[in-house]
Amino acid sequence: MPTNPVANIITLNQILKLMSDFSLAHPQLNDFGFGQTSDIGTSKQMDFAYMWATFENDSLFVISPNKSIIPELSFTLLFVDKINNQENVNNTNGENSNNGQEILSDMFLVAQDFVTEVVATWSQYGVSIIGDISAFPLQDETDDSCNGWGIRMTLRLKYVTCDIPI
Numbered sequence: 001m002p003t004n005p006v007a008n009i010i011t012l013n014q015i016l017k018l019m020s021d022f023s024l025a026h027p028q029l030n031d032f033g034f035g036q037t038s039d040i041g042t043s044k045q046m047d048f049a050y051m052w053a054t055f056e057n058d059s060l061f062v063i064s065p066n067k068s069i070i071p072e073l074s075f076t077l078l079f080v081d082k083i084n085n086q087e088n089v090n091n092t093n094g095e096n097s098n099n100g101q102e103i104l105s106d107m108f109l110v111a112q113d114f115v116t117e118v119v120a121t122w123s124q125y126g127v128s129i130i131g132d133i134s135a136f137p138l139q140d141e142t143d144d145s146c147n148g149w150g151i152r153m154t155l156r157l158k159y160v161t162c163d164i165p166i
Helices: 012-025 100-125
Strands: 031-034 050-054 060-063 071-082 127-139 146-157
Touching: 012 031, 012 050, 012 071, 012 100, 071 100, 071 127, 100 127, 100 146
Parallel strands: 031 050
Antiparallel strands: 050 071, 060 071, 071 146, 127 146
16 A cells, blocks of 8 residues: 555555455455456356455546546445355245355445445545445356345545656
């Protein structure tokens, strides 16, 4: 992270490092990744539960009336865990027939923890959340068999005008 958060620009790599640090520190997460969702588990198997960051929506350069340019990065973040497909011990149908309901409950709270982390501590780096955050359930029927939550959020970054002549 920047040594002097007041004077430095924060980069995408630094944002991803903050996300990775969160996932390593959170007691319910075991892994972090960034890229297209089709990349999940392609170079190595992800350790469940994990957090994945990707871009789905456009990011922006917001030009203010005084001609300053403020970058905004729009992320989709996934918080998922592996479904334990075993005998239906609860004798029920749906998500409560395995650990799917527990995963949805737990990963929603992990996503909320992440939002709290951004709001509470990332402001020291000039990062803020723009608008509300949408959350959507992830109920996977692929061979990975995982459930969880995805959130869409836009981060506004501090930007100091570039001093390099072009």
